[in-house]
Amino acid sequence: MPAPKPQIRFLLRGSALLGGLLTLWWFVLLGPMLYLLKGAGEVFMHIEETPNGGWTLRVPLEKTLPATPQHPFAQQIHSIDFDMPRSDTIAFTFSIPVYWAIVLAAPGLRRSLRPLLLGTALMSVVEVAMLLVFAGITARNVASQLGGTGGTTGDVTGDAAGQWIRHVGEYLIANVLPYAVPFVLALSLHRELRAAVFPWGREAAAPAPTTSGERLPRRRAKR
C-alpha cells in the first residue's frame, strides 16, 4: 500500500489534533485563557464581568455628540460602555489551540518547538489586538448611533464611509481573522510547512534546476 501524500497526512493529523486540542480548550483551558485575556485587556480599558459570564467594556473615546430633539445641547463623552456576550469573548481565545494543532500537524515534530513557542506568544498578542480593535469599532458604532449621522461635523458621506469600513472590519475580526490568522502565522513561522506548501520555500532549500521547465527535487530542509 503506497504511503499517503504529505497533504493527506497533514489533513488527518491536523483534523485529529484540532478535535483533541479544541476539546481540551473548551473544557479546561477556556477559563484560564479568558482570565488572562481580561487581564491583558484591562491594561487598555475597563472590563467588568457580568453574572452571565459576559463582559461590560468601558472604552475610552473622546467625542462630542451633536444636539438632538431628545438632547437639545451637544454632549461631550469620554468613554462608551457596552456589553459583550460570553460567546463573543470566547472567540478571542480559540485561535491559540488552532495554531497549536496546525504546527503540531506539520512535518518535523522536533523542529516545531520554536515556532510553537514563538507563535503562541505572537498569537496571544494578536488575540489581544483583535479584542482591542473589536472594542474600538463597537464603541465607535455606539457613538455613531448616539450622535445620529456624523458626530460633531455632521458629514454624512464621511460617516457612511466610516460605517462601511467599520462594518467590514467588524466582520473580518469576528468571522474571518480568528480562523485564518493561525494558519497564516503557522505558514510564516514554520519553515518546513512553508517549504512543503510553497515552491519558493523548496527553491531556497534546494539547488536551482538546470532547465526552466524542470521539476524541482523535493528535499527536507535540515538545520
Next chain:
Amino acid sequence: MREFGQNHIRPLRFILVFAFCLLFGFGVLLTPQVQSVDGRFSQALVRLSHGLLLACGGHATRDGAVLRAPGGFAVEMRDGCNAINVTILLWSAILAFPAPWSMKALGLAAGTAIVQVLNIVRFISLFYLGQYSMTWFEFAHAYLWESLLVLDTMVVFWLWVNRVGRSGAAIHAGA
C-alpha cells in the same frame, strides 16, 4: 543579488495580492446587492441538504434557509455558514499564486466544489448534532467545524500548488 531579489519578491507579491484579494472579496461580499445573492445561495444549499436528507431516509422540513427537525429543533444557514468566507480565502490564495490562468480556473472551480461539498456535510452533521446536544452544537458550529473547513481549504490549496508544480508551470509562470 538577482536570486536574492527573486526569492523575496515572489513571497512578497503573493502576500500583497492575497491581502488585496481578501479585502476586495469581503468588501464586495458585504455590499447589499451581493448580500441578497448570498442569502439566495444559502437557501439553495439548504434545499440541496434537505433533498439529500430525504433521499437518505431522514425526516426534516425546509422553510427558506431554515431546516427543521420533527422534534422542533431548527437550524438556519446564515451569512458565513455557507462557506463563502473560506471560499474567498481559497480564491484569494489561488489568484495570488503565480500560475497560468487555466490552472487558476481549475483550482477555483474544483476547490470551490470541494469546499461546498464539505460544507453540506458540515451542515447536515450540525442538524443532527443540535438535536442531540446544544452544547456540542455550539462547540462544533462555531469552532470545530469552522477550523476544520479552513484546514481543508489549506490542504486543497496545497494539493493545487502541487498540481501546478507537476505541470511545470508554477515557478516560471508570469501570471
